[in-house]
Amino acid sequence: MEPVTQKTNVNNALPTVSPKQRKRKNLYTSYGFVGPAIILLFVFLILPAVLALYFSFTNYYLLTPENTKFVGMENYKRLAEDSLFLKSLGNTALFVVIVVPVQTLVALALALLVNQKLMGIKFFRMAFFAPVVTSMVIVSILWTFIYNPDNGLANSILNIVGLGPFQFLTDKDQAMYSIIFMSIWQGAGYQMMIFLAGLQEIPDHLYEAASIDGANAWQKLIHITIPGIRNILVFIAIVTMIAATKLFIQPFVMTQGGPLDSTKTLVYMVYETGFKFRDVGYSSAIAILFFLIVLIISILQRRFIKENTE
Amino acid sequence: MKKGVLLLFCLIFAFSMAGCSNDKQGASGSEKGGEVKLKMWAHQGQPKEVDFYKKRIDEFNKEHKGKINVKLDIIPSGTGHAYEDKINAAATSNGLPDVLDMDGPFVGNYAATGILSPIDDYVEKSDKQDFAKSIIQQGTYDGKLYALGAMESSIVVFYNKKLLKEAGIQAPETLDKAWTWDQFMEASKKLTKGDVRGLTMHMDLGVGEWLTYMGSVFVWSNDGLLLNNDRTKAEGYLNGPESVEALNYVKGLFKSKVVSVSNGPADFEEGKAAMMIGGVWLIPGFEDYKNLDWEMTYFPYSKKKVSPSGSWAFGVSSQSQHPKEAAEVVKWMSNKDSVIEISKITGMPPARESAFKEIKEYDKLPKKVIKDQVLNTAKARPATPAYPVLSAKFAEAFQAAALGQDVKQELDKAAKDTDRELERFKK
Numbered sequence: 001m002e003p004v005t006q007k008t009n010v011n012n013a014l015p016t017v018s019p020k021q022r023k024r025k026n027l028y029t030s031y032g033f034v035g036p037a038i039i040l041l042f043v044f045l046i047l048p049a050v051l052a053l054y055f056s057f058t059n060y061y062l063l064t065p066e067n068t069k070f071v072g073m074e075n076y077k078r079l080a081e082d083s084l085f086l087k088s089l090g091n092t093a094l095f096v097v098i099v100v101p102v103q104t105l106v107a108l109a110l111a112l113l114v115n116q117k118l119m120g121i122k123f124f125r126m127a128f129f130a131p132v133v134t135s136m137v138i139v140s141i142l143w144t145f146i147y148n149p150d151n152g153l154a155n156s157i158l159n160i161v162g163l164g165p166f167q168f169l170t171d172k173d174q175a176m177y178s179i180i181f182m183s184i185w186q187g188a189g190y191q192m193m194i195f196l197a198g199l200q201e202i203p204d205h206l207y208e209a210a211s212i213d214g215a216n217a218w219q220k221l222i223h224i225t226i227p228g229i230r231n232i233l234v235f236i237a238i239v240t241m242i243a244a245t246k247l248f249i250q251p252f253v254m255t256q257g258g259p260l261d262s263t264k265t266l267v268y269m270v271y272e273t274g275f276k277f278r279d280v281g282y283s284s285a286i287a288i289l290f291f292l293i294v295l296i297i298s299i300l301q302r303r304f305i306k307e308n309t310e
Numbered sequence: 311m312k313k314g315v316l317l318l319f320c321l322i323f324a325f326s327m328a329g330c331s332n333d334k335q336g337a338s339g340s341e342k343g344g345e346v347k348l349k350m351w352a353h354q355g356q357p358k359e360v361d362f363y364k365k366r367i368d369e370f371n372k373e374h375k376g377k378i379n380v381k382l383d384i385i386p387s388g389t390g391h392a393y394e395d396k397i398n399a400a401a402t403s404n405g406l407p408d409v410l411d412m413d414g415p416f417v418g419n420y421a422a423t424g425i426l427s428p429i430d431d432y433v434e435k436s437d438k439q440d441f442a443k444s445i446i447q448q449g450t451y452d453g454k455l456y457a458l459g460a461m462e463s464s465i466v467v468f469y470n471k472k473l474l475k476e477a478g479i480q481a482p483e484t485l486d487k488a489w490t491w492d493q494f495m496e497a498s499k500k501l502t503k504g505d506v507r508g509l510t511m512h513m514d515l516g517v518g519e520w521l522t523y524m525g526s527v528f529v530w531s532n533d534g535l536l537l538n539n540d541r542t543k544a545e546g547y548l549n550g551p552e553s554v555e556a557l558n559y560v561k562g563l564f565k566s567k568v569v570s571v572s573n574g575p576a577d578f579e580e581g582k583a584a585m586m587i588g589g590v591w592l593i594p595g596f597e598d599y600k601n602l603d604w605e606m607t608y609f610p611y612s613k614k615k616v617s618p619s620g621s622w623a624f625g626v627s628s629q630s631q632h633p634k635e636a637a638e639v640v641k642w643m644s645n646k647d648s649v650i651e652i653s654k655i656t657g658m659p660p661a662r663e664s665a666f667k668e669i670k671e672y673d674k675l676p677k678k679v680i681k682d683q684v685l686n687t688a689k690a691r692p693a694t695p696a697y698p699v700l701s702a703k704f705a706e707a708f709q710a711a712a713l714g715q716d717v718k719q720e721l722d723k724a725a726k727d728t729d730r731e732l733e734r735f736k737k
Contacts, residue, residue, distance in 0.1 A: 061734065062398050063423035149572040170513075170572040172713065258517045259571075260710055275395050277699050277731070 049291075055284035062278035075285035085286065087261050088269045089293075095180060095265065096244045103184045104236055107191030112225070114192070115199045125196070129189040136186065140253035143182045144169065147254075169255050172262040179250045179263055187243075191236050198229035234305050241301065245294050266290045346635045348380045349407035351397075353387040353622065356591070358655045360384055363643075366651070370642050378635045383407070394698075401425050401629075408630035409639045413519065414448035414459065414620035415691040415701065421451035422695030422735055426625045428454040432637035440646075444619035444688040445661045451693045458644040459623030461658040464590050464683045465524055466606040466617075467494075473584040477501050481607040483675060485615065485682045491531075491559055494610035498568035501584035508568035510583035513712060514575050521705035522691065523618050524587060525560070527609055530616040530689055532556040536704065537728075541694045542736070544728035548704065549721035556612070557711040557721065564712045571712050578604075590680055593657040606676045608683065619688035621658065659684045696731035703727045 056075055060068045079085050114125045131139060146153045147168035158164040168178045206224050215223070226233070248267040251257050257264035257272065264272075266286065274283030352363045367382045387393040394416065400406045401423075412420060420426045433455060438446060442462050449457035467489075469481055477500045482488050489497065498508030512520060526536055534552030537544050547553065563569050569583075578586035579599040586592075587609075596602055609617045624643050626636040642648065644661065650668055653660040659672070659680045666672050672681040694700065703724035710720040 059734070061423070063401050063419075063425060065402060148574065150574050167572060256516045256518070258706070258709060259713055260715065261706075272702075275398060276391055276702060278398060 052284040052287050055280055056288045058281045060280040060284070062274070062280050068281075071281070075282050076289075078282065079285055079289060084261060084264065085269065088264045088266050091176060091261075091263060092245060092247060092265045092267075094176060095183075095247050096241060098180050099183060099187075099244045100237060100240050102180075103188050103240055104191060104233070106184055107188040107236070108195055108233075110188060110192040111195035111199055112221075115196060125193075128192055131186045132189040132193075134186075136249045137253055139182070139186050140250050143178075144254050147178055147182075170259060172260045175255055175259060175263045179247075179254065183244075183247070183250060187240075191240065194232060194236060195229060198232040199225065202228040238298070238301060241297065242294065245290075245297075345376055346378045346632050348378060348409060348630070348632060348636055348639060350380050350382045350409040350411075350639060351385050351407045352382060352411040353393045353413075354384050355387070355622070356594075356656060358594075359652070362652050362655050366643060366648055367639075370639065374638070378638060380409070380639055397425070404629060406627040406629045408627060408632060408636040409624060410627055411622055411624055412457065414445075414457070414623050415519070415522075415693070415697050417449055417457045417623065417625065418451045418693030419695045419697050420625070421454070421456045421693075424628055426456045427628045427630065427633050428456055429458070429626055429633075429637045429640060430455045432634060433458070433641065437641075440662045440664050441644075442619075442661055442663065442684055442688065444684070444690045445623070448620045448690040448693065449623055449625075457623035457625035458640055459621050459661050460644045460649045460652045461621040461656065462619060462661045462684050462688070463621040463658055464617050464619065464680050464688065465527065465587060465609060466590060466679050466683065467609060468578060468586045468588055468592075468604055468606050470578070470581060470584050471603045471605050473501060473506065473581070477503075477584075481605065483607070485608055485686065488608035488615060489610040491610050491612045495559075495563065495566070495568070498563065498585065499566060502568045505582065507570060507573070507577070507583045509563065509585045509587065510573040510577045511563075511569055511587045511712075512573070512575070513569075513571045513709070514573055517702070517705045517709050519701060519705070520589075521708045522701040523620070525557070525704060525708040526691060527616055527618045527689075528556040528560055528612075529553045531609075531614050532559075532612040533614055536700060537692045537694060537732075541692050542732060544700065544725040544732065547725075548700075548728060549718065549725040553721055554718050557708065557717040559612070560708065561711040561714060561717060565714060571709075578602075591656060591658055604676075606679050608679055609687075615687045616689050617683035617687040619684070619690050621661075694732070695735045696728055699731040700724075700728045 057070060057072060058068050059071045059074075110128050114121055114128065149155060149165055149167050149170060152168070154168065155165045158166065167174055169175050202224065206228075207220055210220050210224060246267050247265045248271065251263040251265055251268050252271070255263045257268050267290070270283050270287050270290065273279050273286060277283075350367065352360070354360055363382060363384070367380050371379055385393050385396055394413075397406070397410065397412070397420075406425065417426070421428075438455070441458065445459055445462060446455070449455055449459070467481075474481060474497075477497075479497050479500060481497075501508035511524065515521075529536060529552065532552045532555055534550055534556055535547045536553075538547050564571065573583065574580075576599075577583040578588065579596065579602055581601070596604060608615070624640040626633050626640060630636045646662060646665055646668075649660045649662045649665045652658065653665060653669060660666055660669065663685065666681055666685070671677050691697070692700070707717070707720040707724045711717050
């Protein structure tokens with residue numbers, strides 16, 4: 001330690017350290033900063049991913065790892081014939097296809113609403129954001145009560161306007177839509193906050209100029225607001241898409257994948273196969289395929305967006 | 311200096327990793343001053359049950375002071391499979407406790423995968439004979455005994471006395487007069503009036519062990535089986551004509567609207583359902599409903615009188631360094647005193663015949679129903695390593711039946727998945 005402090009003495013620090021030395025020192029510093037993150041990423045992300053790839057070619061049973069054998073493509077062959085896998089894939093796709101656009105639009109609408117300078121607007125911002133900071137498990141349990149077909153809040157409210165009663169989570173055709181609705185309610189607040197930050201970046205003088213030119217509210221939205229938050233919109237679409245494909249907690253808590261597998265998602269199937277049925281090999285194969293699907297969608301999405309920007 | 315920082319990071323990281331492995335929860339039995347230290351896991355059941363486990367282990371430690379000391383951890387079990395997930399994770403990382411508590415039907419899977427050690431050598435034959443046959447059946451795999459429990463369980467038909475009286479229905483009071491399926495269906499239909507349904511079956515519990523525990527009784531009663539007698543095959547049994555007919559009967563109950571898939575958790579207690587197919591552990595909870603005047607009768611039957619069985623049991627993990635001492639704990643938790651006490655606390659039937667003799671309330675109605683079932687008609691779920699798959703798939707088929715799906719098709723799927731799983735364990 002001592003010599004180093006002497007060398008970095010303020011007055012003659014530069015002359016005594018050669019450029020080569022400085023470069024090396026910089027290298028150490030950067031490794032020092034990046035090191036912990038790299039080690040953690042390796043142990044908790046890269047290593048498990050590589051292991052999952054390996055396990056997907058074996059018959060690894062959770063409780064008897066010593067009997068693990070290499071089985072080649074068997075797990076993938078089984079996947080191709082597994083109707084449950086296709087069903088889970090379809091359920092996940094349904095969720096993504098509805099949630100991504102609807103949640104983004106709802107969040108944008110909320111952001112526009114709470115972006116006004118009104119008394120007590122902070123209360124609304126907080127209210128819309130509150131579900132986001134509440135644990136998804138708790139939200140799911142609460143909504144299970146709300147969705148109770150006999151004495152739940154949802155049917156009571158719908159009853160007032162003359163609708164229902166609905167079966168919600170106990171009906172195979174309604175369960176997924178019930179989860180979708182609740183997920184949007186829970187998640188939109190997060191995107192709203194990001195949109196809000198973006199909206200406040202848009203300079204006021206643009207709106208003022210537009211007003212002088214006689215633009216109405218709709219024209220301002222289309223020609224000023226939307227282009228102003230374009231990048232944020234793209235970011236949110238991608239992030240929401242990736243989060244939506246990972247749907248797990250809601251079906252885990254609310255329906256356990258039922259009724260009749262109507263809310264079974266890919267991640268739920270990975271969990272069920274790997275832990276409940278202890279079939280790590282097959283579960284890993286599902287996980288790998290899931291990874292590939294998300295990867296392909298992400299690449300396509302990126303490409304599509306890039307083309308659009310140019 | 312910067313090297314120092316790097317080194318520091320490495321050290322911190324190394325220590326934190328070491329910290330993880332030092333903190334291992336199980337890594338069984340150590341010896342200190344001649345006293346064997348054991349670890350034990352129990353699932354978090356009803357609060358009174360948990361208190362009982364804690365108290366009983368305290369007493370064990372007092373009695374064996376200087377020889378054995380047990381540290382009990384209560385593990386939350388949640389709605390899903392949290393407790394099983396924990397055991398699975400511990401088994402793979404060598405972190406199992408010496409003694410563990412498990413749900414009866416899982417014994418087969420744990421025994422087949424080498425998580426449990428057999429305890430035959432430590433349990434005397436005469437002692438074994440005192441247990442209800444179904445309890446020995448659930449604890450035995452491949453001819454060896456792996457687990458013993460203090461509690462039995464059963465499902466009965468609870469009924470609302472007032473509502474039955476109004477409908478002019480007399481429920482059977484002895485086992486030989488138990489309702490047949492047809493009589494049961496007829497009574498349920500008569501009792502379904504206006505807002506009140508004839509029956510609730512706790513479909514609100516979701517697709518879990520409950521549906522298999524209750525549903526398998528319908529299959530057995532119709533002379534069907536979940537697996538063949540060697541427990542090596544599901545095809546032709548799980549989806550055999552008897553099983554299909556049984557689930558079609560269940561489907562019929564739902565179709566005629568005497569019971570609903572969206573029943574609330576307390577429909578029977580609140581008088582919204584006249585009868586309930588429910589576990590005997592619900593009895594203590596009835597005290598909270600002052601207006602409820604209840605009674606119980608036997609599980610209805612088709613060709614054979616059958617009732618379900620099975621409950622949490624204790625076993626010795628194969629990772630234990632002190633299986634003999636661990637077996638002492640298992641025996642202590644299932645000895646006559648434990649059995650009588652836990653039965654009084656939880657309302658669950660005792661696992662021993664001698665205990666039934668000591669608890670007088672089982673000699674007269676309503677609890678006589680439970681005793682008759684446990685000692686005469688109880689049947690354990692098959693002890694098979696494929697149980698996790700079998701149970702989940704059967705439960706799904708049962709739910710599908712309740713939702714009006716094609717029973718044969720659902721059971722075919724279940725049989726196919728179960729057979730694939732059984733294949734894995736064939737040597």
